[in-house]
Amino acid sequence: MTSGVQETAKTALSQVQAEALCAEYGLTLETFDALAEKGTINSNFRLIASGARYFLRINEGKTKADVESEARLVTHLRARGLPTPRIIATRSGECAAWLGSKPITLFEWIDGREAESLSPGPKRAALIGDALAKLHLAGEAFSPCPQNHYSIATLKKRLDTFSSDPLFATVAPLLAEELNAAEERRRNLPSGLIHQDLFPDNVLVNADGTLAALIDFEQATYGPFIYDLAVAVNAWCWNGADFPRASIDAALLAYSAVRPISATEEKAFVGEARLASARFTLTRITDIFLRAGVAPELAARKDYRDYEKRLMFWRATS
Numbered sequence: 541m542t543s544g545v546q547e548t549a550k551t552a553l554s555q556v557q558a559e560a561l562c563a564e565y566g567l568t569l570e571t572f573d574a575l576a577e578k579g580t581i582n583s584n585f586r587l588i589a590s591g592a593r594y595f596l597r598i599n600e601g602k603t604k605a606d607v608e609s610e611a612r613l614v615t616h617l618r619a620r621g622l623p624t625p626r627i628i629a630t631r632s633g634e635c636a637a638w639l640g641s642k643p644i645t646l647f648e649w650i651d652g653r654e655a656e657s658l659s660p661g662p663k664r665a666a667l668i669g670d671a672l673a674k675l676h677l678a679g680e681a682f683s684p685c686p687q688n689h690y691s692i693a694t695l696k697k698r699l700d701t702f703s704s705d706p707l708f709a710t711v712a713p714l715l716a717e718e719l720n721a722a723e724e725r726r727r728n729l730p731s732g733l734i735h736q737d738l739f740p741d742n743v744l745v746n747a748d749g750t751l752a753a754l755i756d757f758e759q760a761t762y763g764p765f766i767y768d769l770a771v772a773v774n775a776w777c778w779n780g781a782d783f784p785r786a787s788i789d790a791a792l793l794a795y796s797a798v799r800p801i802s803a804t805e806e807k808a809f810v811g812e813a814r815l816a817s818a819r820f821t822l823t824r825i826t827d828i829f830l831r832a833g834v835a836p837e838l839a840a841r842k843d844y845r846d847y848e849k850r851l852m853f854w855r856a857t858s
Contacts, residue, residue, distance in 0.1 A: 671743065675738075
């Protein structure tokens with residue numbers, strides 16, 4: 541274990557605690573179960589209370605300001621027609637309840653399946669391109685944007701925690717190179733509210749494959765739109781060995797049909813894809829590989845080397 545990596549433990553929820561939390565929302569608990577496979581950091585649960593279903597998130601390592609900012613953002617996007625789950629207010633009108641020192645967010649349950657269940661290919665890639673462009677337009681005029689917990693400066697601090705570890709002697713210098721290059725390269729790119737984590741498991745679809753909801757805005761912040769699109773392409777178009785051109789083109793074409801991509805953004809795309817690949821390589825090292833108590837199935841599903849391969853692909857493309 542490399543020193544300096546922050547540990548965030550998952551939180552269990554007892555029957556008594558679940559009943560007390562439901563009472564704060566004016567609900568009567570019927571059943572609840574942990575969604576252990578959901579999320580890397582937070583503790584998540586499915587509730588049935590007063591005849592309806594809800595998604596309960598125990599926000600690990602967050603402040604009241606963090607959850608209030610997310611609530612304002614989701615409300616803003618919903619008001620502008622973007623499908624997002626409604627955050628349930630407590631009986632006193634607060635956007636969060638508390639379990640000890642940890643803020644609780646309760647969401648309406650959205651019927652739908654994760655977009656990860658859709659067959660990979662151009663059709664799935666087009667879905668996310670279209671949805672992301674609509675998100676960027678819906679986010680206009682939202683202010684202030686939440687703090688960026690994955691800024692280049694913050695990523696550099698994370699890198700420092702393991703850069704001297706012999707285990708990462710090959711990848712650490714590459715990550716440092718990408719972070720330094722990004723600082724010089726990404727000035728003056730069109731920017732605004734970005735999701736920054738729009739993976740297929742953060743998109744719900746209806747039975748016919750149409751968009752049901754975009755979820756998990758915890759990492760939303762102010763940043764370059766083309767970076768957000770690069771994050772999504774990295775997550776949605778990778779086939780394990782490379783990025784099929786047809787899928788990339790489908791994502792970019794669907795996005796630009798809603799929000800045209802400028803020549804400056806088009807030129808910056810590969811560089812932003814490299815940065816996105818470096819970011820997730822780095823964060824999976826700190827949040828998964830070097831973190832105690834991570835479930836083996838989660839460690840296998842979020843192996844940092846999967847994003848290291850993406851980084852090497854984009855570096856070869858440049």
